[in-house]
């Protein structure tokens with residue numbers, strides 16, 4: 001079966017870039033990305049490519065090439081579903097904030113709504129692809145909805161799991177050159193095999209066959225949660241070591257290098273930091289913990305939960321270190337934040353460590369001044385308000401946002417590096433130092449600055465995992 005028309009429900013950080021790349025690589029397929037968020041769709045359609053709702057290096061070029069040819073962004077969800085022979089569900093699956101599983105389980109209401117809408121609208125056979133990250137065995141719930149809530153016609157549905165492994169900030173290169181593409185499907189029936197093959201041939205347009213893995217649906221669903229759990233675990237593991245390094249005169253960068261050269265361990269994902277953020281790691285591990293608990297696997301649940309607890313600790317201890325270093329009080333002191341995004345090269349702030357560090361410092365009545373090259377001002381306030389720690393007006397009063405890093409740092413008692421944006425390395429640090437209160441402190445939560453040079457200028461420096469720089 002040759003796919004001619006793809007619909008993707010959800011025009012977010014995954015749906016947008018993924019479909020843009022599919023459209024660019026498969027000119028014979030019409031790809032329509034739909035969303036109920038009108039503003040988001042309008043932004044995807046904006047003539048001015050700097051206004052795309054997702055910032056990713058290289059994405060504007062790909063959208064420019066495909067948009068209007070075989071890539072479309074629309075709010076007409078029903079029409080796009082009806083016309084498609086393959087439908088990707090790429091909606092958000094946040095942690096539940098209410099009821100059973102609150103704070104842990106994935107909230108599947110958006111997924112269920114999509115399934116019901118597909119069932120209601122479809123008049124021809126569809127391959128439904130789970131692109132969102134989902135708890136293992138969700139496909140059976142989707143199948144049950146599709147098969148039992150339809151309009152009574154004889155429409156047939158095949159469900160595939162095709163989790164997305166792109167990382168933000170490198171989404172385009174990850175999509176163009178993925179380590180692997182994972183496709184889970186019903187490999188026990190001819191119709192199931194045909195559906196798998198149809199999706200394999202879409203990716204086969206640019207991904208070498210040996211990198212396209214096919215598995216049963218459950219392995220595919222669970223592999224996504226497992227991959228994120230393993231990745232996050234590496235960060236928490238090196239962050240745990242960073243604290244020990246600070247006490248023992250070991251240097252976490254040297255330790256990471258030494259262990260990373262062991263090919264069994266590998267060099268990637270060993271960068272100690274102020275704590276991992278992003279929309280996926282925490283949510284997916286909590287989900288994994290919840291699933292394990294529902295099967296009564298308490299040891300499994302506790303094991304993975306520790307990854308989150310370690311991460312919370314790392315964010316908190318970074319903030320507390322700022323407070324204790326600044327003579328145990330930050331009340332009324334200006335603290336400059338360089339970076340608010342959860343990592344460089346993205347405008348995404350979901351679960352960013354910066355939010356939690358800011359929250360701790362605001363509790364101590366600090367005056368925070370933020371500069372981030374890509375994050376919008378309103379987003380920062382929304383992030384803080386979401387925590388519900390204090391009234392919105394108090395967040396507005398305690399945090400100011402600057403369009404210029406030198407302005408943000410002027411008169412500050414301390415600078416905290418929260419995101420590893422490359423431009424931070426190129427600043428005129430002497431100029432920044434001259435305009436700060438003394439002693440001028442720097443807390444490098446990303447290990448990106450050259451501390452020797454900064455110390456020569458006169459800064460008092462702290463870097464995660466480095467005892468030599470301990471104050």
Ligand code: NAD
Pocket residue numbers: 009010011012013014015034035036037040077090091092093110113114131132133134164165166167168279280
């Ligand atoms: P997102 O919040 O950026 O986008 C989801 C979009 O879905 C939103 O624009 C929302 O309006 C839309 N939506 C929700 N319900 C809808 C409905 N019924 N009809 C039409 N549109 C609807 O989320 P995201 O970051 O793109 O993540 C989507 C999924 O992909 C999640 O399950 C996530 O875990 C997974 N994932 C994310 C990443 C990542 O880096 N962000 C990577 C891999 C996997």
Ligand code: UDX
Pocket residue numbers: 164165166167168169228231235268269270271272273274275276277278279280281342343
């Ligand atoms: C992650 C997974 O990498 C990706 O495969 C999945 O599809 C979605 O979740 P993402 O969250 O976009 O991607 O970014 P990632 O590069 O994994 O970084 C996550 C967080 O960990 C960031 O806050 C990053 O700064 C932090 N991190 C990462 C570290 O602190 N140290 C590291 O060595 C690596």
